Amino acid sequence: MSTDTPPTGPPPPPFGPGQHLLGVGQLDRGSLGGLLDLAESLRPVGRGEQVCRVLTGANLGSLFFEPSTRTRLSFESAFHRLGGSVVSTTGFTFSSMAKGESIHDTARVVSGYSDALVVRHPDTGSVARFAEASVVPVINAGDGSGEHPSQSLLDVFTMRAELAARGKSIDGATIAVLGDLRYGRTVHSLLAILGLFDEVDFRVFGPPALALPVEFFDLVRASGNSIVECDSVQEAIAPADVIYCTRVQKERLSEEDEQEVHLEGDLLNRAILDEAAGPESVIMHPLPRDSRHDSFDLSPDVDEWPGLAIFRQTDNGLLIRMAIFSVALGVADRVLEDLRPAPWLTTR
Numbered sequence: 001m002s003t004d005t006p007p008t009g010p011p012p013p014p015f016g017p018g019q020h021l022l023g024v025g026q027l028d029r030g031s032l033g034g035l036l037d038l039a040e041s042l043r044p045v046g047r048g049e050q051v052c053r054v055l056t057g058a059n060l061g062s063l064f065f066e067p068s069t070r071t072r073l074s075f076e077s078a079f080h081r082l083g084g085s086v087v088s089t090t091g092f093t094f095s096s097m098a099k100g101e102s103i104h105d106t107a108r109v110v111s112g113y114s115d116a117l118v119v120r121h122p123d124t125g126s127v128a129r130f131a132e133a134s135v136v137p138v139i140n141a142g143d144g145s146g147e148h149p150s151q152s153l154l155d156v157f158t159m160r161a162e163l164a165a166r167g168k169s170i171d172g173a174t175i176a177v178l179g180d181l182r183y184g185r186t187v188h189s190l191l192a193i194l195g196l197f198d199e200v201d202f203r204v205f206g207p208p209a210l211a212l213p214v215e216f217f218d219l220v221r222a223s224g225n226s227i228v229e230c231d232s233v234q235e236a237i238a239p240a241d242v243i244y245c246t247r248v249q250k251e252r253l254s255e256e257d258e259q260e261v262h263l264e265g266d267l268l269n270r271a272i273l274d275e276a277a278g279p280e281s282v283i284m285h286p287l288p289r290d291s292r293h294d295s296f297d298l299s300p301d302v303d304e305w306p307g308l309a310i311f312r313q314t315d316n317g318l319l320i321r322m323a324i325f326s327v328a329l330g331v332a333d334r335v336l337e338d339l340r341p342a343p344w345l346t347t348r
């Protein structure tokens, strides 16, 4: 797709004012807690009850070279909600990458028009290459099967709230992770960021051809948490406080994978939940859910399950992304003093 070489050099510095957000390794427990609390304080803005204009005059460059609904629209809404403006391009067809322009040149050019960039690209490591050439902070909105840091931040934010509502916390939780564990970048970022918590017990299940790569077992164990590979969904979910489901990343399967992956039925449905899950289990999914026949995904027949948190997750994405921009652009400490009532009627 391009002649760009993989990024070299030291890992990115801790996430803070003026910094890129490329992976969850840039956060520690303290900075993560601060970001989640900031996101919580922006909840009335997400609901349209208050306005906050800390980014008035700032411009976001939004570059999405892979399909997206919630990630792109919530990043762009977040920037608008804080008073900024957005310029965007989607797909390869309508940018000069279709004329052979490199990641380097594209990043340098668009960063000259913007105060921050948000980038999604199909190649693992590619967003770090955008960051090398950008003159403004770059936020990784997903690089191939690599990382999706803003998703795992909103996942942790959601988990924290859902577990707190049940008198529990992420420390000590049992978390089932199901589906495409090989190519799912949300899984990879989630396992990494939960390494900041203690005594988390992971139970993972996916089709054999989409099993979790061995380095993630090592990563989890190196953080002091435990992880077991289960032979069935039932075995994975039985003791789980949180059940995190994922879509099969069909667009990333090689021809060889296609031969090996045989998908039938649902990954998780109401009958399986009723058979095996505890009644308090929280169900999460980064979405989209693949609603096509035999997609091996989360069935819509779970939608009445009391712990279904998937749309609270998507709402929370807006709050987390407002918090990310506030930190990256150095206005986090102005958010609270800038909040004021919205003059319009809100019906939420």
Ligand code: NCD
Pocket (backbone or CB within 6 Å): 070, 071, 142, 148, 151, 185, 186, 246, 247, 249, 286, 287, 288
């Ligand atoms: C995920 C992604 O793009 O990695 N979607 C999202 O951003 N919420 C998951 C997926 O596409 O399956």
